[in-house]
Amino acid sequence: MKKYFFAFSLFLFVNLLAKDEPDFTIKYLTFEEIKRYDLLVSMGPYYYLITSNFPMDKILNLKTKNLDEHEKDMGKIQVCKNGTIKLVKKPNHKKILSAKYLQKGEPLEFIFESEGKTFECKKTFVLKPLEVRLDNGKTFSLKLASPNGKMYNMSITGFSPHEKVIFTSKSCDEELTNLIELLDDGTIVANVLPGVIGQTGGDAYLQIKTLKNEVLRLDYKWGDKLVP
Numbered sequence: 001m002k003k004y005f006f007a008f009s010l011f012l013f014v015n016l017l018a019k020d021e022p023d024f025t026i027k028y029l030t031f032e033e034i035k036r037y038d039l040l041v042s043m044g045p046y047y048y049l050i051t052s053n054f055p056m057d058k059i060l061n062l063k064t065k066n067l068d069e070h071e072k073d074m075g076k077i078q079v080c081k082n083g084t085i086k087l088v089k090k091p092n093h094k095k096i097l098s099a100k101y102l103q104k105g106e107p108l109e110f111i112f113e114s115e116g117k118t119f120e121c122k123k124t125f126v127l128k129p130l131e132v133r134l135d136n137g138k139t140f141s142l143k144l145a146s147p148n149g150k151m152y153n154m155s156i157t158g159f160s161p162h163e164k165v166i167f168t169s170k171s172c173d174e175e176l177t178n179l180i181e182l183l184d185d186g187t188i189v190a191n192v193l194p195g196v197i198g199q200t201g202g203d204a205y206l207q208i209k210t211l212k213n214e215v216l217r218l219d220y221k222w223g224d225k226l227v228p
Contacts, residue, residue, distance in 0.1 A: 022121045024051040024110070029096065043100045047127060049110065054079045054121070058114050059088055062095075065109040068147035077112075103226050105130030105152065106144045132216045133158075140208055140216040145191065149201065149226040152192040156208065159186035164211060171204035171222070172196045194222040201225035 029037070029046040039046060054060075062074040062085070076088040077095060085095045102108060108127060113120040131141035137158035145151045159165070159182050168177045171194040182188055194204040201223025208216045221227065 020053050022051070022053045022112075022119075024049050024054070024112070024121065024123060026050070026125055026127070037096065039096070043098050045099050045128065046096055047099065048094055048096050049085055050083045051079050051085065051112075052083055054083075054112070055114075055119055056081070058119060060112045060114055060119065063111045063113070065111065066147075067107065067144065071111075099127035102128050103144055103149070104128045104220065105142045130218060130220055132218060134214060134216065138210075138214065138216065140206075140218060142192065142206070142218055142220060149222050149224070150193065150195050152194070152220070152222075154188070154190050154192045154206065156182065156188040157186070159210075161186050166209040168207040168209070169194075169204075170206075172199055172202040194220075199223070 026047045027050055029039075029044070029048070031041075034041060034044065034046060037046075056079050059076050059078055062077050064072045064074060066072075074095075074097075077085045078088055079085055080094075087095055105126060106128065107124050109122060109124045111120070111122045126143055129141065130143070131139065133139045139155070139157045141155045143153040143155070145153045161182070161184050163182045163186060164179060165182065166177065167180045168175065169192070170176075174196055180188070192206065194202070196202060201221065202225050203219070204222055205217060205219045207218075
């Protein structure tokens with residue numbers, strides 16, 4: 001009985017700790033919010049960060065880091081009662097960010113840290129997802145994996161265990177088609193190298209076609225053809 005009580009107490013303690021862990025997420029501005037803040041639609045998508053369990057008595061530094069490990073200082077911030085953040089220099093303005101100059105599928109890491117790094121919280125988001133999702137949950141996505149745009153991470157999820165699909169990959173004028181079988185959990189994760197001999201970049205696409213004629217296709221650019 002004591003063993004069960006100890007295990008339950010430990011489980012409860014760990015879960016309570018997990019609930020108190022600092023975290024943050026993103027929220028995209030709606031068209032109405034973009035108009036309200038008098039922002040240029042062409043510079044979107046716009047978003048802001050919402051925090052939870054962050055210290056409200058500390059001034060934090062906010063930085064971003066992209067694939068080439070370049071850190072960009074976004075300024076000193078404080079957390080508001082509703083979890084949003086504000087710049088110390090502009091305490092009456094919510095910190096709104098733009099994803100205009102990010103590539104489709106490009107990950108961006110956000111880093112919150114205090115002076116002396118007594119507090120730190122970091123997380124990575126893909127703010128302009130390169131993804132297609134069917135109503136039944138089948139999802140096909142690409143994430144940029146190299147600064148030069150010559151490698152992507154591919155993720156296939158939500159399919160049936162061992163489901164067979166027709167997989168087509170085309171880059172520039174090269175095209176390959178194969179019948180592949182998904183894993184036990186209906187997924188596949190792999191790296192994609194769209195490079196073609198003699199080319200420094202180009203247009204490409206990946207396509208999945210199920211035996212029920214469901215089609216999931218992703219068109220993308222690679223190498224020096226990448227344009228935000």
